[in-house]
Amino acid sequence: MQINALAASRPGGPLQPFTYEAGPPEGHHVLIRVHACGLCHSDLHVLDGDWGEMEYPLVPGHEVVGEVAALGPLVAHLRVGERVGVGWQSGACLGCQDCLRGHDNLCDDQTATILGGRGGFADFLPADSRFAFPIPASIGSDAAGPLLCGGVTVYSGLRHAGMGSGQEIGVVGLGGLGHLAVQFAAKLGNRVTAFTTSPDKAEFAASLGAHRAVVLEPGGKFPAPERKLDIILDTVPHTLDWEGCLSHLASDGVLNVVGVPQEPLSIPVLAFQDKRRRIMGSSIGSRAEMRDMLTLAAEYGILPLVETFPFSRANDAVDRLRTNAVRYRAVLVRD
Ligand code: NAP
Numbered sequence: 519m520q521i522n523a524l525a526a527s528r529p530g531g532p533l534q535p536f537t538y539e540a541g542p543p544e545g546h547h548v549l550i551r552v553h554a555c556g557l558c559h560s561d562l563h564v565l566d567g568d569w570g571e572m573e574y575p576l577v578p579g580h581e582v583v584g585e586v587a588a589l590g591p592l593v594a595h596l597r598v599g600e601r602v603g604v605g606w607q608s609g610a611c612l613g614c615q616d617c618l619r620g621h622d623n624l625c626d627d628q629t630a631t632i633l634g635g636r637g638g639f640a641d642f643l644p645a646d647s648r649f650a651f652p653i654p655a656s657i658g659s660d661a662a663g664p665l666l667c668g669g670v671t672v673y674s675g676l677r678h679a680g681m682g683s684g685q686e687i688g689v690v691g692l693g694g695l696g697h698l699a700v701q702f703a704a705k706l707g708n709r710v711t712a713f714t715t716s717p718d719k720a721e722f723a724a725s726l727g728a729h730r731a732v733v734l735e736p737g738g739k740f741p742a743p744e745r746k747l748d749i750i751l752d753t754v755p756h757t758l759d760w761e762g763c764l765s766h767l768a769s770d771g772v773l774n775v776v777g778v779p780q781e782p783l784s785i786p787v788l789a790f791q792d793k794r795r796r797i798m799g800s801s802i803g804s805r806a807e808m809r810d811m812l813t814l815a816a817e818y819g820i821l822p823l824v825e826t827f828p829f830s831r832a833n834d835a836v837d838r839l840r841t842n843a844v845r846y847r848a849v850l851v852r853d
Pocket residue numbers: 557558559560561563667668671690691692693694695696713714715716719734735736737738753754755756775776777778779800801802839842846
């Protein structure tokens with residue numbers, strides 16, 4: 519069959535109609551009829567060539583929600599017509615030590631939906647059913663998309679940084695990831711400080727559950743801390759004032775960098791050595807965390823705020839993301 523997609527033909531180029539052929543699903547694969555697809559900043563990094571050379575034409579979109587249209591012969595756990603979602607990861611070896619421990623997102627042989635493959639800015643997406651997750655009935659398709667990359671990344675990132683409840687959590691950057699991180703941290707029983715460069719988001723942060731908001735200048739210094747934090751999740755795609763940011767951590771506090779700045783980190787050692795602070799990174803989440811995250815999102819009402827665009831206006835969505843105008847996640851929906 520012919521799949522109608524949107525693709526860029528060069529780094530930074532506009533998205534244009536592009537078609538490709540796909541056979542019926544084989545083995546563990548399914549064919550998904552796409553209802554909606556979120557636009558993550560990682561799509562923008564990849565479209566702009568920030569992460570090196572890519573294969574073109576490049577079809578972005580890795581927050582894909584749709585219904586199963588056809589099943590491969592080995593798929594026993596999904597039904598035709600069932601609503602499922604696919605995030606950043608499209609596959610793993612499922613046999614290495616990381617996969618066997620349930621850390622399939624750490625597999626050396628993992629594949630990504632939009633790297634070398636073709637993403638969800640399309641009418642259909644061929645996908646490995648083992649990386650397609652049933653969507654809880656109470657979560658609409660527009661809202662489900664951003665949970666599949668943004669949601670699982672911040673949920674897993676906060677958990678692996680040690681988040682339980684009753685802690686002081688900081689979130690830097692209230693974009694697609696950050697506005698979900700504030701909700702997960704607050705609704706699971708923590709006090710949240712939101713750091714943002716956007717005054718309107720500082721005003722709105724309380725509606726997401728934040729207890730305090732701190733306004734930062736883009737590229738500027740962090741103010742002196744008024745309250746020390748156990749965990750800071752950094753979701754900003756740019757370099758921060760790392761020393762100032764770390765000064766907001768309590769002793770034994772953890773900074774988890776999930777945003778992807780272009781430059782390497784440059785941090786004076788004493789900024790983390792003195793108070794036994796730790797700096798870590800984390801990448802998306804495992805399949806088990808994806809299921810936990812979707813269940814919690816449904817039960818605690820943790821949902822993204824979305825701006826929807828018809829697929830035909832995908833370039834407008836990309837432009838708004840590029841200028842930090844989106845509140846809080848752009849999602850493409852079927853025209
Ligand atoms: P996004 O929607 O563009 O949000 C990023 C936010 O960062 C912006 O909304 C803005 O928030 C803040 N920001 C932008 N420029 C800034 C600056 N110069 N100084 C301080 N803050 C600034 O992006 P996203 O989709 O949430 O993705 C964020 C980053 O996470 C990207 O680098 C993406 O590639 C990465 N990511 C990583 C993973 C992973 O597995 N580790 C998964 C998904 C995405 P304010 O307006 O509040 O300042």
